[in-house]
Amino acid sequence: MSAPLRRSALPRWSLRRARLLVGSKLALVGGLLAFVGLAWIVERLLGLDGPVNLSPPLALIVAGVPASLWLAFFYLQDRHEPEPMHFVAGVFLLGGLVAAPLADFLIYQVAPPVQLGQYGLTPFTLDRVVHSVLVIGLAQELCKYAAVRYTIYTSPEFDEPMDGVVYMMSVGTGFAVWINYHRLQGLGGSVYLSTGAAQTVVTTLAHASFAGWLGYVLGRAKFTRRGPVSRGVLLFLGLLGAAALNGQFALVEQWVSKSGFDRHAWRGVLYAAAVAVAVFAVLMLLVQRLLAQSPFRKDGAP
Amino acid sequence: MSEQDEPKPNPELNPNPNPKPNPDPSPKPDPKSEPVGARPASDPDLDPAGSMPLAAEEDEETLAGRAWRRATTIGPVMVDVTRQVAYALGPTSPYHRHDFIVIALAAVVVAGAAFGHRRMVAPTVEVFETRGLRFMRPATWLAPEEVPYITPRLVAAEPPRPKAPDAELPYHVVYTSTLDSDVRMEVRIEAAPTWPNIIAGLELDRRTRWGELYGADTSRVRTIAGHDWLRTRFRYAYAPVKGDEPRIGHAVELATVDRTRVYAITLYGSQRRVAKLEETIAPTLRVSSHTGMPLVPQSSRLQPAYPESVARTFPSTVMVMVADLVDGKLRAVGGGSGVVVGADGSILTNHHVLDRTEDKLHDVFVIGRFVGIDQPPRLVCAGKPTASKLQPGVDLALVKCDMDLDGRPWSPSSGGPSWPALVGAPRTDLSPGQRLWVLGYPDVGGGSLTILQGLVEGFTSEEGTLGKDYIKTDASLSHGNSGGPVVDDAGNLVGIATAQRRRIGNNGTMIKDGLVRPLATATSLLAIVRAGWVPRVGHTSVEIEPTAIDAEAEGIRISTRVVDAANDQPISGALLMVLRPGVSAAQVDVNRLDDMVIAWGRSGTSGDVYLKQPVPAPGTYTVMVVVDGYVPLIGTDALRLAEDTVPFFDPWGEVKLEAE
Structure with missing residues (x-):
């Protein structure tokens, strides 16, 4: 009796597998768009003109569904030697349950809410840039980095530069769940459903992409032949770069969505989407380079 | 494996940067040594036949054996994980140092940026200076506004006349933060109060301003640049906008007083914001x-050791604060002490505590109850001296609260702590040399209960000659002790601390005698307490003067004889009153006898008493008999008249009273 055909029994790379991969990615992106569309349709059908109160479980679903889809999408990027699923899932949980709370704690400790302060009135005053980039951005990226560096980084599974991107994007995705959940639960759980869902999708992509950039640097630093000083400089610049991307994301998103006393949430969403997609696209170019250089690459593979 | 199948590492990248030997000597499969896509030969996925014997073995394995196998497997796995982590973090790790430096450097940048950010957004401070008060304050405030007139809660008052533009005092303004409208700062500068007990005076201001939800948290004295500042943290209820749901606000008041002025800065907002604001303002x-005048509470003074029986009288000792309307505001202007003499909240004090001028009483008195030996009294209720029982001849007064500090009707029996009465038979066996304890709330700056020890030095008259009007003691009485209880070692009330007299001793030194009014002089007031009374404005006399309400002309003429229970001697002047049907002993109020009495009469020298009005029959009535020096007698339903009762009737034969 012949054994049933298993995926592992397929050739590692084949045209059929490549098609499956591309089809899966398209399905996932379609799922993300459908998620936002569904929220918009629900909003129209129910005639919701104002914000709605999301219960904690519902907020968790709205934050978690895009994260799961993105996570699957990122996972499929690692074509040559896919990482063990449970490792990727574990790092995702680390991002949401360890790195993000740790970042919140750290930020609260070093920069508690200003009591008698006066923030700059525009988003680009020096104090707001410093706070957004060097305090919040750097602290968040540092925690994402530490979550990977002191767990999966020491594992034999972290065996090629591309793994840095995969694991850091996983941790960034988990991180985004925490961020999105608290945003949806903030202001008494009152949120516009469609823009809330869209923001969740783009924020997840953004956090994952910023972390992915850092993962790219992390992977290169681990496997470079250069000395410790070069690796350290590379890592620190990577952290600063991720922090800058993270910080500007919040600042500019806030700036573009405001017009006088009016707030245009969709403008912010569009900006965030543009930035997140741009960073992700650049990251994908870098990933292609890593994949082409992968020690596990087989010629002819897509 | 062909060359084409071999992995082609990037020359820049080093897939295996760890050239060190594996610290674990046990042979392990190395994933990097396997071609991509290949699996170890032992992989059950690729060798289904190989899994059969294993499954069979597992089936035959006992539970204990399986547990042992798993236990022996967990150990090496844990060891392996520990080695991996130790290696990665350990000093031999090629990534350790630079990685640690990266994380440390990033953490330093975060902390430094946070510090820099705080400095960048910290508001600038500027000098506040006016009317002798100076401090640094944040610049982020709106222009000051005059605090609107606050109506006193305890007494009706007309708004004060508008302040003259050039008048320097009072100065009372509020600043609102431009960053948070809930954060405010009030600055109040006024003429120094006449009463030096600043702590109690400020407490009255706050309590009567913020109402029943006001709660003082802590109060302590802080010395700043040589001045004592009273720092009081309190909570209050407020509505940000009229009609809003009330919130609980937090505030800190910093106050000091010098010879001419009182200065108070009050910071409002959340606890955190007030604390930050206080950090900026207080040190400057x-x-x-x-x-500056002392604000040190009396508790810091050395208290003498006192017997436990004396300590039991502390809850009966109260502070009697008096306040007057001054320019439309209620101000604490003086105070003394008092002693609870009735469980109904009756308090005995000195008449001069309530007396404002020769012919005018203070507007209101406020009672502060004992909380702890090291704490100021808690203000609980208020009343009007014009509704008290006054005996100016012996400088005594009987007061009772009838409103809370919001000015609403209130009764001591309506809840809260009980009022332990401290009263017994007057002592007639006092002799020089006996020890006395004087309890009270002297004025000097503070507020907690003080205990003075003294000896009976003798007795004196009003004029300083021989007599028994006062007990003389060497205890050093001061302002604020007036009206306070003086007790013996057993905790019995001996008298009321009343005055101090100075005289020149034989060697030319000034000698201070404390004068204590003996309890025996308060019998009339104590009789009123026993009879029951409710404060009523205008009814300040201790004489019970009933006016019978209109009753039917037809009825029974009642007569009887009032005698001393001890020796059956007739008692003259006893007032016998028949109260209207339905009034029980518990409802008797000596101030409302004109609403209650339907027939009354006063005994003559023979003790015989004939009621002036006939009592309707049939009926059942409560009867009350009072006379100075005897315990009042109140009998619920003591008089029962039937249809066939004779027109002239002595229901009891004799009424016997017990001497006090």
């Missing part, structure tokens, strides 16, 4: 005068 507080 300065007043131009260097003659």
Whole structure:
């Protein structure tokens, strides 16, 4: 009796597998768009003109569904030697349950809410840039980095530069769940459903992409032949770069969505989407380079 | 494996940067040594036949054996994980140092940026200086506004006349933060109060301003640049906008007083914001005068050791604060002490505590109850001296609260702590040399209960000659002790601390005699307490003067005889009153006898009493008999008249009273 055909029994790379991969990615992106569309349709059908109160479980679903889809999408990027699923899932949980709370704690400790302060009135005053980039951005990226560096980084599974991107994007995705959940639960759980869902999708992509950039640097630093000083400089610049991307994301998103006393949430969403997609696209170019250089690459593979 | 199948590592990248030997000597499969896509031969996925014997073995394995196998497997796995982590973090790790430096450097940048950010957004401070008060304050405030007139809660008052533009005092303004409208700062500068007990005076201000939801948290004295500042943290209820749901606000008041002015800065907002604001303002507080008055609570003074029986009288000792309307505001202007003499909240004090001028009483009195030996009294209720029982001849007064500090009707029996009465038979066996304890709330700056020890030195008259009007003691009485209880070692009330007299001793030194009014002089007031009374404005006399309400002309003429229970001697002047049907002993109020009495009469020298009005029959009535020096007698339903009762009737034969 012949054994049933298993995926592992397929050739590692084949045209059929490549098609499956591309089809899966398209399905996932379609799922993300459908998620936002569904929220918009629900909003129209129910005639919701104002914000709605999301219960904690519902907020968790709205934050978690895009994260799961993105996570699957990122996972499929690692074509040559896919990482063990449970490792990727574990790092995702680390991002949401360890790195993000740790970042919140750290930020609260070093920069508690200003009591008698006066923030700059525009988003680009020096104090707001410093706070957004060097305090919040750097602290968040540092925690994402530490979550990977002191767990999966020491594992034999972290065996090629591309793994840095995969694991850091996983941790960034988990991180985004925490961020999105608290945003949806903030202001008494009152949120516009469609823009809330869209923001969740783009924020997840953004956090994952910023972390992915850092993962790219992390992977290169681990496997470079250069000395410790070069690796350290590379890592620190990577952290600063991720922090800058993270910080500007919040600042500019806030700036573009405001017009006088009016707030245009969709403008912010569009900006965030543009930035997140741009960073992700650049990251994908870098990933292609890593994949082409992968020690596990087989010629002819897509 | 063909060359084409071999992995082609990037020359820049080093897939295996760890050239060190594996610290674990046990042979392990190395994933990097396997071609991509290949699996170890032992992989059950690729060798289904190989899994069969294993499954069979597992089936045959006992539970204990399986547990043992798993236990022996967990150990090496844990060891392996520990080695991996130790290696990665350990000093031999090629990534350790630079990685640690990266994380440390990033953490330093975060902390430094946070510090820099705080400095960048910290508001600038500027000098506040006016009317002798100076401090640094944040610049982020709106222009000051005059605090609107606050109506006193305890007494009706007309708004004060508008302040003259050039008048320097009072100065009372509020600043609102431009960053948070809930954060405010009030600055109040006024003429120094006449009463030096600043702590109690400020407490009255706050309590009567913020109402029943006001709660003082802590109060302590802080010395700033040589001045004592009273720092009081309190909570209050407020509505940000009229009609809003009330919130609980937090505030800190910093106050000091010099010879001419009182300065108070009050910070409102959340606890955190008030704390930050206080950090900025408090250390910089300065007043131009260097003659600050002490604000140290009396608890810091050394208290003598006292017997436990004396300690039991502390809850019966109260502070009697008096306040007057001054320019439309209620101000604490003086105070003394008092002693609870009735469980209904009746308090005995000195008449001069309530007396404002020769012919005018203070507007209101406020009672402060004992909380702890090291704490100021808690203000609980208020009343009007004009509704008290006064005996100016012996400088005594009987007061009772009838309103809370919001000015609403209130009764001591309506809840809260009980009022332990401290009263017994007057002592007639006092002799020189006996020890006395004087309890009270002297004025000097503070507020907690003080205990003075003294000896009976003798007795004196009003004029200083021989007599028994006062007990003389060497205890050093001061302002605020007036009206306070004087007790013996057993905790029995001996008298009321009343005055101090100075005289020149034989060697030319000034001698201070404390004068204590003996309890025996308060019998009339104590009789009123026993009879029951409710404060009523205008009814200040201790004489019970009933006016019978209109009753039917037809009825029974009642007569009887009033005698001393001890020796059957007739008692003259006893007032016998028949109260209207339905009034029980518990409802008797000596101030409302004109609403209650339907027939009354006073005994003559023979003890015989004939009621002036006939009592309707049939009926059942409560009867009350009072006379100075005897315990009042109140009998519920003591008089029962039937249809066939004779027109002239002595229901009891004799009424016997017990001497006090």
